[in-house]
Amino acid sequence: METLRSFKHRNFRILFSANFVSNIGTWAQGVAQAWLILELTNSGSYLGIVTALQFLPTLFFSLSGGKIADKFNKRKVLMITNLTAGTSALSVATLVLTDHIKIWHVMFFAFMLGMGNAIDAPVRQSFNAEVVGKDDLPNAVGLNSANFNTGRLIGPGLSGILISLYGTGVSFLLNGISYFVVIAALISIRESELHIENHKRSSTKIREALRYVRARPDILAVMITVFFATSFGLNFNIFNTMMAT
Template sequence: MFSSLSVRNYRLYFIGQVVSNTGTWMQRIAQDWLVLSLTGSATAVGITTALQFLPMLLFGLYGGVLVDRLPKRPTLLVTQTAMALTGLALAFLTLTGHVEVWHVYVAAFAVGLATVIDNPARQTFVTEMVGRDQLQNAVSLNSANFQSARLVGPAVAGLMITGVGTGWAFLFNGLSFVAPIAGLLLMRARDLHVVERSPRAKGQLREGLQYVAGRPELIWTIVLVGFVSTFGFNFPVYLSAFADDVFHAGAGSYSLFNTLMAVGSLSGALLAARRGTARFRVLVAGAVAFGTLEIVAALAPSLWLFALLMAPIGMFGMTVNVTANSSVQLSTDPAMRGRVMSLYMMVFMGGAPLGAPIAGWITDAYGVRAGLAAGGAIAALAAAVIGLVLARVGNLRLTVGWNRGHPVVRFVPREREQLATVA
């Protein structure tokens, strides 16, 4: 489960991310609270979130082109330093009492710009640290790292905001980048797996899109992630409405739902790390299970049953995320990996902001139960259809059987099946 941590360079990176991810989650909570305090407007909070994601939607593909050209470790040193300075600037403005809402808008957009380069660089740098054999395990542990911070960061931020104010949460986030920057500086360059960089040339963005379009295992995986993230991952819309409108239980139940989902996501990431391989049938099955469980949760009659379903929903959601991420990286030539991963992250991160208004409209028009059920149904149906399409492209046939009393679903090559029939 933790085999990639035996690699010294990755161990340094992992430890740095533990600290930095905690600070990132703290800043997210403090940033939203500060904007709400300054304006009293939920719309302003939404604008802040949109500004942070907008650069990825606008420039994400160009970021991938740059990442394929640049050395990953120096690039990450620059992006991590930029994000640290942003956190420290917000801390200074807040602690001195000079902060205004436009300062937060600018900071959110600046972080988004850094993420355009930082995100694909971090994704592709994992391969250079651990190699292909350990990639699935390392990607899974990265997700477990992030989900652990998701459990700790908001709780610490809440205590810090209540006790000493939002400025100190920003300060912690700015200083937390010392850990990953130190980890990058302490790495041994000779232990990194050399990856060929793309020379500067015209048409590299178009080349990346054509590369993805010509490989069914890439394009359909990214399409599946797009459907799941757009229609299935709108939990801020659904969970708050279930807590308030359906169960009339308040903010405490909303926090419980998110905590249980984070626990499930952490479990899913650790199980993926133990599994060690990225199989497409795991991706399809995980997406179908994720969507189906959302439908079941939408029909849950009681708060506690709904809450208990959050853990497996989080687990299968993370299974989809980790399996798709590692599958795309393993199926991509190293020289194209930055462009492909930037497209993947643009679809994954951009899906939720695009899907949230749709989810909100369905919820307002037909109720939150209908909204959650519709999102789950679309995710499950998309997974089933894409699984069958890829099976047809690969000349595979879906088979269902039993092994030691357990159902087994798999795709079998038609040639193998025909040979077995002849024998």
């Protein structure tokens, strides 16, 4: 089928499956983290602070992630970012399951996860082009979007069940394991099948990209709209958790 043509690439099939597991784990942890914060503090302010600590690195370091994507081996960088995120999730899981968790632990590991994601996101998006090539990239982006949103549907529901049965620690454990599933998939990638192209120095590309955005009011308007939508419209997990307690 034309809509599934990216699956003809072995590397894409492997990563797609691993990312499906990881997406479920990520959304499961999101629910568990919010619930854990309220268990520890019963404070909406702390919930907002931890969320800010997790996502501020994306605001400040995503451009650096793009430079890293151009300069280093993307597959190896993704292994490091997933190792960082997986270790953070497993650390929180261990602290929760052993009843040693404190709010500062949650804040620290949320920030570490955010740092990993700030580098991971641009590198992963760039790596998709190497996995499927330019011709199949639009199709791969669509399939990955469906993958992400399917995880968004399954993860929170699964986390709710796990929290009701075992507490929040198991959701962190699930997410930690899911990152190592991605690492295993990255290890199994065949580099000989990647579509790797030579690029100019990343600093030049960033300047060119910023100039291009300034010269395109339509793109700038979309970016501003997305900024406000994600900043104020996608914090429903905070409100939902507060209303449920």
